[in-house]
Amino acid sequence: MYNILVVDDEPLICKGLAGLLNASGLGIxxxxxxxxxxxxxxxxxxxxxDLLITDIQMGEMSGIELMHQAKIVKPWVQTIIISAHETFQYAQMAIRLGARDYLIKPLNSEQFLDSVRSVLLKMDKPLPRTEEVLSGGQGYFRMEEPPPEVNEPLNRLLAETVEHPDEPYPEQPYYENIGITGPYFAVIKVKLALNGADGERPFPERDIPLMQYASLNIIQELLDRELDARVFYAPDRSINILAQWSEEAYAEQHANRISQLEMIGRSMHHHIGKYLKMDCTVGISQILKGLQFVHVLSRQADKAMLWAREHGDYHVFYYGDFSWHNYARDPNPDELSTQSNRIVDQAKAYIEENYCQKGLTIQEVARRNHVSPNYLSYLFKKMTGFNLWEYVVKLRMEESRSLLLHTDLRRYEIAERVGYESPEHFSKIFKKYYGVSPSDLKK
Known part of the structure; x- marks a missing residue:
C-alpha cells in the first residue's frame, strides 16, 4: 500500500484529486x-x-523547490508535477529533478489516474537494466562490464600519488580519450556487504560476480539520470565511481553538488538493498579541480567510510562531515563519540534559539554546524531520541500552548510567533500533536 501526498494551494483541487485517488481502486x-x-x-x-503530487506555483515555495527539498530528505520519493503553464523551462527543470510526469491543468481524470498508476506500478520493479541482470536476460538494457583496458587505468588513477600536483598529469591525454575530462572531480566508493557480520557469506561464492554486476547496473542506471560519471570495479570487489563536471556545469547557479552526491549515495544504498537484499556502505569525497588530485579524493572516500565503525546503522558517509584536521591519525571511538556529541549539542543550541524563525530548514541548521543535513539528522536522532524536525515541532508546540493558555493572542498571531506561514497549517500540526485544536484548548 502506497502513501500519497497531494499539494496545491487551491483546497478544491486537493479535495478533488484526493477523491479521485480514493475511488481509483489503486493500492493506496x-x-x-x-x-x-x-x-x-x-x-x-x-x-x-511514496508519491508526491504537487502544483508548481504555490506562493512562498514552488513545487520545484518542494521537490528538491523532498529529494534531499528522501531521495526515493517519486513526484508528479501539475501546472497551469505549458512552459518548457518548468517542464525541463521538473524532469531534471526526476519528476515522473508533468501534467497540465485542467487535469483530465483518466490521464491523471493513468499517470499515478504508471508511477506506482514501477515502484516495486527493479530498474530496467537490473531486471535484465537478475532474470538472466539478454535484452536491450543489458550492459557491458567495464573492460580491463578502462577498469585498470581508472583504478591506477585512484591509487597513484602525484609527486608534483601543480604539473599537468602525465597521462592526461589518455584519460581524455576515454572521456575523463573534468576538470572538477569527486570519488564515490560503494563497499558491498559480500560477507555477513559473522564472516559468513550471505550467498554462495558463485553468486558474487552476479551481485557485483547487478549492483554496477543499479548504480549506472541511477547515475545516468543525475551525473556524468564512470563506474568500475575496484580490486577489493567494491565499486568505484569517478564523477566529473565541466567548467560550465560546475558554474551552474543553485546547484548544490555535495547534496546531489549524497542523494545519489542514499539512492544507491536504498535500491541495492531493495532489489538485491544486500547492504552496502557508501563513501563520498569532496570535489577538487584537477586530474592530479583524484588520488586524494580516493583516500577521502576511504576515510569517510571509517565512520561506519562508529555508526553501524548509518550507510552514506561524506568526508566533509568530519573534522579530520583535528586528528594526527585516524580517530579512536572515544574521539568519534566526542565529535558527534559536539555536533548535536551545537545543533540543539541553534534550534532552541531559532525555532520560531519562519522558513527554518534542516539544511540551514546543518550548514551552521558544517555537516550535511542527512548526517546531522541521523546523529540527532541517535543522540537525543528525537527526529530533528520533530524536535523543532516540539519546541513550537510547547511555546504555542503556553501562549494560548497565558495570553490573549489570536490564533494567527501565535502561528506567526512560532514560525508557521499560515494559521491553518499551524492548527493542523497543533491538533496532530495535542489531539485537540488550538481553539478547543483555549476554551
Missing amino acids: GKIMTAASGEEALDYIRMEDI
Missing part, C-alpha cells in the same frame, strides 16, 4: 493533502511518503 494506503510547500515538507519529514 493514506492520502494526505497540504496547502503549501512548507506544510508538505512537514509531512515528508515526519510521514512515510
Whole structure:
C-alpha cells in the first residue's frame, strides 16, 4: 500500500484529486493533502511518503523547490508535477529533478489516474537494466562490464600519488580519450556487504560476480539520470565511481553538488538493498579541480567510510562531515563519540534559539554546524531520541500552548510567533500533536 501526498494551494483541487485517488481502486494506503510547500515538507519529514503530487506555483515555495527539498530528505520519493503553464523551462527543470510526469491543468481524470498508476506500478520493479541482470536476460538494457583496458587505468588513477600536483598529469591525454575530462572531480566508493557480520557469506561464492554486476547496473542506471560519471570495479570487489563536471556545469547557479552526491549515495544504498537484499556502505569525497588530485579524493572516500565503525546503522558517509584536521591519525571511538556529541549539542543550541524563525530548514541548521543535513539528522536522532524536525515541532508546540493558555493572542498571531506561514497549517500540526485544536484548548 502506497502513501500519497497531494499539494496545491487551491483546497478544491486537493479535495478533488484526493477523491479521485480514493475511488481509483489503486493500492493506496493514506492520502494526505497540504496547502503549501512548507506544510508538505512537514509531512515528508515526519510521514512515510511514496508519491508526491504537487502544483508548481504555490506562493512562498514552488513545487520545484518542494521537490528538491523532498529529494534531499528522501531521495526515493517519486513526484508528479501539475501546472497551469505549458512552459518548457518548468517542464525541463521538473524532469531534471526526476519528476515522473508533468501534467497540465485542467487535469483530465483518466490521464491523471493513468499517470499515478504508471508511477506506482514501477515502484516495486527493479530498474530496467537490473531486471535484465537478475532474470538472466539478454535484452536491450543489458550492459557491458567495464573492460580491463578502462577498469585498470581508472583504478591506477585512484591509487597513484602525484609527486608534483601543480604539473599537468602525465597521462592526461589518455584519460581524455576515454572521456575523463573534468576538470572538477569527486570519488564515490560503494563497499558491498559480500560477507555477513559473522564472516559468513550471505550467498554462495558463485553468486558474487552476479551481485557485483547487478549492483554496477543499479548504480549506472541511477547515475545516468543525475551525473556524468564512470563506474568500475575496484580490486577489493567494491565499486568505484569517478564523477566529473565541466567548467560550465560546475558554474551552474543553485546547484548544490555535495547534496546531489549524497542523494545519489542514499539512492544507491536504498535500491541495492531493495532489489538485491544486500547492504552496502557508501563513501563520498569532496570535489577538487584537477586530474592530479583524484588520488586524494580516493583516500577521502576511504576515510569517510571509517565512520561506519562508529555508526553501524548509518550507510552514506561524506568526508566533509568530519573534522579530520583535528586528528594526527585516524580517530579512536572515544574521539568519534566526542565529535558527534559536539555536533548535536551545537545543533540543539541553534534550534532552541531559532525555532520560531519562519522558513527554518534542516539544511540551514546543518550548514551552521558544517555537516550535511542527512548526517546531522541521523546523529540527532541517535543522540537525543528525537527526529530533528520533530524536535523543532516540539519546541513550537510547547511555546504555542503556553501562549494560548497565558495570553490573549489570536490564533494567527501565535502561528506567526512560532514560525508557521499560515494559521491553518499551524492548527493542523497543533491538533496532530495535542489531539485537540488550538481553539478547543483555549476554551
